[in-house]
Amino acid sequence: MTEQNKSKILRNEKLLSTSEVLRILNIAKHKLDYLFESRKLKREDFTTLDNGHRIYKEADVNKIRQVLFEVSAK
Numbered sequence: 279m280t281e282q283n284k285s286k287i288l289r290n291e292k293l294l295s296t297s298e299v300l301r302i303l304n305i306a307k308h309k310l311d312y313l314f315e316s317r318k319l320k321r322e323d324f325t326t327l328d329n330g331h332r333i334y335k336e337a338d339v340n341k342i343r344q345v346l347f348e349v350s351a352k
Contacts (some may be wrong), residue, residue: 292335293325302339303346312341318345 294312298309313319319342325333 291335292337293335296332296334299334299339299342303343305346309346313342313345313349318349 294302294308295311300310314321321332323341324338326335327337
């Protein structure tokens with residue numbers, strides 16, 4: 279993702295930190311880590327800041343919620 283695209287995202291949407299997402303979804307960090315490590319969620323689909331921290335949009339939270347549901351249904 280280019281710097282220009284990142285700055286547009288940062289200006290136009292409310293962004294959430296990982297801790298906020300964990301609180302919203304009421305899950306432990308290791309569950310979110312598992313989804314990324316197992317490639318059920320792809321790191322490149324999420325915005326990462328220059329310092330390595332991931333930030334999430336509301337649509338990302340919905341995507342994570344859906345994947346959590348699919349994993350728990352198996």
